[in-house]
Amino acid sequence: DAKTTQPTSMDCAEGRAANLPCNHSTISGNEYVYWYRQIHSQGPQYIIHGLKNNETNEMASLIITEDRKSSTLILPHATLRDTAVYYCIVRVPLGGNQFYFGTGTSLTVIP
């Protein structure tokens, strides 16, 4: 049962920042926010995760609101290869806890 709400689809111009929102209003104190993406015909790919602080890596930035009820994944300079379905997932970081993917946001980067 997905605990997150994401827009079904979004477009972004190539070279611009893509901001993908996610609502997780029922997140509990020990749940992390994870982002994965899935390019057509491939398995999901890990992007980034965080608990309460903003995080940045070579792929993206994750901004989590102070109340932790929502977050935004930012792709700073979107390319055509970023076209994919993006999944926002909340999860307790225990070994056997699976990811609930939901249906994600289909991002299309437009030339």
Add this chain to the structure above:
Amino acid sequence: GAGVSQSPRYKVAKRGQDVALRCDPISGHVSLFWYQQALGQGPEFLTYFQNEAQLDKSGLPSDRFFAERPEGSVSTLKIQRTQQEDSAVYLCASSMAVGPIYGYTFGSGTRLTVV
């Protein structure tokens, strides 16, 4: 290998046939998951292994589905008497350890079509 390898990449089965799907996780990875992804949907959890122990099989949709990982490395998902509703992509994921600092690496999946 460098990633999670799944075979076959595509499988067409006649209804009622048994199938076996293989997952080769990254060497040394402790955790292994199987997911089922129907067309247009997100992946859905099937089962979880920690080494050779199957710790959670709550997502297996029926007793026709069986998974094993006898030596804690390669895993096989078996589906007996396949039905059309079993048509989906079956994804395998592995992780070095447990906890939030390790993301899970997914294979490209096996696309099963039951005709």
